[in-house]
Amino acid sequence: MRDQILIAPSLLSADFTKLGQQVVACQEADADLLHLDIMDGRFVPNITFGPAIIAAVRKVTSLPLDCHLMIIEPERYLQTFREAGADWISVHAETCVHLHRTLEQIRALGAKAGIVLNPLTPLEYAFEAAPWADFVLLMSVNPGFGGQQFIPSVLQRIERLRNWLERSGLEIPIEVDGGITAATVADVVRAGASILVSGAGVFGGSSIAESIRALRQAAQR
Ligand code: DX5
Ligand code: ZN
Numbered sequence: 001m002r003d004q005i006l007i008a009p010s011l012l013s014a015d016f017t018k019l020g021q022q023v024v025a026c027q028e029a030d031a032d033l034l035h036l037d038i039m040d041g042r043f044v045p046n047i048t049f050g051p052a053i054i055a056a057v058r059k060v061t062s063l064p065l066d067c068h069l070m071i072i073e074p075e076r077y078l079q080t081f082r083e084a085g086a087d088w089i090s091v092h093a094e095t096c097v098h099l100h101r102t103l104e105q106i107r108a109l110g111a112k113a114g115i116v117l118n119p120l121t122p123l124e125y126a127f128e129a130a131p132w133a134d135f136v137l138l139m140s141v142n143p144g145f146g147g148q149q150f151i152p153s154v155l156q157r158i159e160r161l162r163n164w165l166e167r168s169g170l171e172i173p174i175e176v177d178g179g180i181t182a183a184t185v186a187d188v189v190r191a192g193a194s195i196l197v198s199g200a201g202v203f204g205g206s207s208i209a210e211s212i213r214a215l216r217q218a219a220q221r
Helices: 016-028 051-060 078-084 099-108 124-132 154-168 185-191 208-219
Strands: 006-009 034-039 065-070 088-092 112-117 135-139 174-177 195-198
Touching (some): 006 034, 034 051, 078 099, 099 124, 112 124, 124 154, 154 174, 154 185, 185 208
Parallel strands (some): 174 195
């Protein structure tokens, strides 16, 4: 059976002058979770926001908050993000010296733990980490910025990972992040992903509700 499709608007592309309203608009448009991109200017060439914004978003929505940590040594901040309201916490393989321990720490805090792989990071990381992860996030752009082009070769990675998970009897959903729009989403779902992050695809149009509807519809094709 195909996993349930979850749409996760990435707040990176939201209008920060009216963040609260846009979060509420996502929830009213039946988004399934909210994706928050934390960048440190070291692991990725950009700096975004930290726990204060997570806490602010937490106050205006009941949606699960999916915090994508693009930071070096994420283990130093796990508790802070969890206390700020993160429900899902994902870490990049390259940022953790002790990945097993970090995933265990996330779970011990009561959050869902995810491992993130960049477009060319070997899938073996996901194979090894899968028993300690609640989801795997495959990047379909190089992390750091919203609004980039989807990298098509990632489709084969999604497929390989999906097949491997099925063969291993592990029911872990695959999340995909970067360049997902109504034009690319169908291929991503067909390849085996079920959690779809979209920034420009949700906030770049004239209506958040309309964009989410279009994404969901295109995902079913
Ligand atoms: C990129 C971030 C993404 C980004 C996606 O480093 O991890 O979550 O917001 O934005 P779009 O959907 O515009 O590519
Ligand atoms: Zn992200």
